[in-house]
Amino acid sequence: MTRLNELLGMLHIACDDTRILQGVSDDSRKVKKDWLFVCRKGITHDGAAYIDDALRKGAVVLCDKKRKWRKNGQKVEATSHQEKEQVYACEDVEAIAQALIELYFGDLCKHLCVIGVSGTSGKTSVACIITHILRKQQKKTFRIGTHEIDDNQHIQAIPNTTPDSFTLANLLKEAIQQGFTHIVMEVSSHAIDQNRICFMSYDAIVYTNITQDHLDYHFTRTHYMYTKFKLRRYLKKDGFIIINKDFPYLMKLQHLSDAKLITIGFDAAHFTIEDMHLSEQGAIFTINGYSFVIPLLGKMNVYNTTEAIALCHMLNITYEQLIASCQDLPYVSGRMELMKGKKHTVLLDYAHTPDAVEKLMEFARSICQGKLYIIVGCGGERDRSKRKLMADAACKYSDMAIFTSDNPRHESLSTILLDMCKTTYQNYEVVENRYFAIKYTIKIAKESDIIVIAGKGNEKTQDVEGRMYPFDDADCVRKRFAKEELFWK
Ligand SMILES: CC(=O)N[C@H]1[C@@H](OP(=O)(O)OP(=O)(O)OC[C@H]2O[C@@H](n3ccc(=O)[nH]c3=O)[C@H](O)[C@@H]2O)O[C@H](CO)[C@@H](O)[C@@H]1O[C@H](C)C(=O)N[C@@H](C)C(=O)N[C@H](CCC(=O)O)C(=O)O
Ligand SMILES: Nc1ncnc2c1ncn2[C@@H]1O[C@H](COP(=O)(O)OP(=O)(O)OP(=O)(O)O)[C@@H](O)[C@H]1O
Ligand SMILES: N[C@H](CCC[C@H](N)C(=O)O)C(=O)O
Incomplete structure (x- = not known):
């Protein structure tokens, strides 16, 4: 239960409105009565255009000082003295967004096992395989991935691979309320760059590969790769990273992070793949001498499955349990x-x-x-x-x-x-x-x-x-x- 004046007070924004906040979001389409609408300037839209919309719904607004919004048809600047209009202003909304989320939602990741999957290709595949294995071990697992969220009952469409920070915080809050203990989520380079994961902390991060994509956004491959590498900063203290050793560029993480680095690959890795045989029916291979038979197609899925196996083994799932779980891996819709x-x-x-x-x-x-x-x-x-x-x-x-x-x-x-x-x-x-x-x-x-x-x-x-x-x-x-x-x- 958070009062508006207490929340804004902690952010050094004067306010004597003691109403109990019912929610916080940066999307006017999601706010309701007594929610706080955090108005941000995006790349294509300016949240200020939706202030009156949010006010009409009974929300209060927080935005940058001097941000122009439309009041009774007139353009006015937001100041710090518009409490009557329910518009509160601060120097820089972006700068306080993380603190705001942490103050309102608390440490969401603390009691969850959170797994982040990043890379150019294979994020959804790896996230789905991990989720399948965890659920087989009765771990209540919530998956957030390319354009969908999955609570094991329903798959619901979302517009991004990694949701914006407020949506993500709201999703985690609901997941905790529903008793989920594990979160498996894909993390895109856009999300890292745009601070969508600013408040997150991960127990483990899996990197699939980093090849060419998204140069329209990152301009250079170096920026793209190092943006992905920034994800390491969001690891919990004892968190670990899983990488594919067959892609030497991923070994750069060795020098960037103190975290435990677990490798998979065909040669001298912690989880070494051998004796791979691919067919139209699936794949057979061994990992550290244990035989796996999977119904998924192609070498890429051998890599994806091995990363998932490595991660789950690190979470104390035995090889025997893993072998059994992988036999009936469902194919990932629209992939191979x-x-x-x-x-x-x-x-x-x-x-x-x-x-x-x-x-x-x-x-x-x-x-x-x-x-x-x-x-x-x-x-x-x-x-x-x-x-x-x-x-x-x-x-x-x-x-x-x-x-x-x-x-x-x-x-x-x-x-x-x-x-x-x-x-x-x-x-x-x-x-x-x-x-x-x-x-x-x-x-x-x-x-x-x-x-x-x-x-x-x-x-x-x-x-x-x-x-x-x-x-x-x-x-x-x-x-x-x-x-x-x-x-x-
Ligand atoms: C270029 C880019 O990344 N844009 C993302 C960015 O948009 P933006 O900064 O322009 O924000 P915006 O949607 O214009 O809105 C600005 C503010 O106004 C608010 N708003 C907007 C409309 C409205 O009616 N009311 C309202 O309050 C928004 O909630 C937001 O707070 O922030 C939005 C919210 O987080 C994202 O949905 C949006 O993703 C667009 C749709 C997109 O296509 N992004 C792609 C490039 C992307 O992010 N892809 C990656 C996957 C890549 C991969 O698979 O490797 C992803 O994570 O999805
Ligand atoms: N380990 C891999 N290495 C290379 N390519 C892969 C790998 N895994 C999957 N792919 C290819 O990438 C495609 C997309 O796979 P997937 O949806 O799992 O990746 P993604 O990273 O979630 O994609 P997106 O960029 O949309 O988020 C697959 O259909 C397949 O062709
Ligand atoms: N996450 C990827 C998906 C691309 C899918 C492809 N069908 C396309 O539209 O280019 C992106 O947003 O770039």
């Missing part, structure tokens, strides 16, 4: 998902970086008896320099690549496709409409061929000029399979 029609084989995947496309295609090639096709696009308003590289990886391993749309957002689709057409290879065609690209490829593919559909995974929409059109790769495939079957009979 094999779809079989009467005649066709489709491998649906979320690869949207050059490295992920390369790894995906390497595996697809290894199991393909006939021709290998790939349908792939690149997202608009995202790292432009990855487009040619993704196209190169697609063409290098395939007999034919079909370049198509993937969330052009506010960018013109032809610009994106032209960037992809700069590939050094010739074996590509362009079919702008993603549904037609799928339809066309299923029509031309033969029985022993494999069609890879990359980039959208289990996304349910196509973002065109900010409008979200329903679109689901798996649905399109099912629809085409059904049509082809009719034709086939």
Whole structure:
């Protein structure tokens, strides 16, 4: 139970309103009566535009001094003397956001086991595998990941991979109230850079890999990598870090952090992988001599599973328990998902970086008896320099690549496709409409061929000029399979 005057008082903001606060958020859409709306200036929106909205809902507002907001149609500056209007001002909201969260919510991570998963690719996969293993051991585990939160009953959509700090704090508070003991969350470089995790402390951090992505935001690979490395600062005192030793750049963490560094990999790691055999059914391999059989596809999933196993073993789960838990690992929706029609084989995947496309295609090639096709696009308003590289990886391993749309957002689709057409290879065609690209490829593919559909995974929409059109790769495939079957009979 926190009173407004006490909370603001601790932040040296004068206030004699003794109402009991019912919640705190920086999103006007989430605040209710007697909530504190913390008004922040974002990259695209300015929270000040929503002050009157929040006031109408009965919230009180905290914003930067002199931030302009609209009162009765007039633009006014926020001052520190607007208590009557329920608008309180301070020098710099960003600077006190962390303190505010800590004062209002308390130390949320103290009684939780919090696991952070970071890296360019594989975050969702690793987070899902860890969650599966922990739940098998009856640990009440809450997962926060790419566009979804998962409490083991429902999966709810969220707009980001890592939510903003106030949403995250509210989620953790609710999770604690519901008796969750473990949190497994993905941490994006954007979240680290934007202080979305400012109040967090982690028991363990897993790094999957750091390859090229998000240069639209970070500009250089060095900034991207070191932003990811900053996550180490949010470890609890006895926290540990898990890395893949097969990627030497991750070993840089050795010099940056005093934390215990646990390695996985194919050579002389704490968790050494050996005797790997990959097939269309899954993978068989050993870790430190213990045999694992998993139904997930590709070497990347052997890495992902080994990181999850290493983490869970460090949390005192035995190898025997781990072997049993991994046998029925569910595939992660839209990731390396094999779809079989009467005649066709489709491998649906979320690869949207050059490295992920390369790894995906390497595996697809290894199991393909006939021709290998790939349908792939690149997202608009995202790292432009990855487009040619993704196209190169697609063409290098395939007999034919079909370049198509993937969330052009506010960018013109032809610009994106032209960037992809700069590939050094010739074996590509362009079919702008993603549904037609799928339809066309299923029509031309033969029985022993494999069609890879990359980039959208289990996304349910196509973002065109900010409008979200329903679109689901798996649905399109099912629809085409059904049509082809009719034709086939
Ligand atoms: C470029 C970027 O990272 N933008 C993020 C940033 O947006 P922003 O700073 O522009 O904030 P904003 O949404 O304009 O809003 C500013 C303030 O106004 C408030 N507001 C806004 C609207 C409203 O009606 N009422 C209201 O109060 C907001 O709650 C916020 O406090 O802060 C928002 C809240 O945290 C994020 O949702 C938003 O992510 C956008 C949607 C996005 O697409 N981000 C991508 C690049 C991203 O962050 N991706 C990573 C994943 C990367 C990976 O997988 O590797 C992620 O973590 O999601
Ligand atoms: N360990 C890995 N190494 C390289 N690529 C991987 C690995 N694991 C998964 N991938 C590829 O990356 C794609 C996305 O996987 P996943 O959703 O687990 O990653 P993510 O990091 O959560 O992605 P996002 O960037 O959307 O948050 C997969 O479909 C696969 O192609
Ligand atoms: N987390 C990634 C997802 C990309 C998915 C792909 N379908 C695209 O739209 O580029 C991003 O926001 O960059």
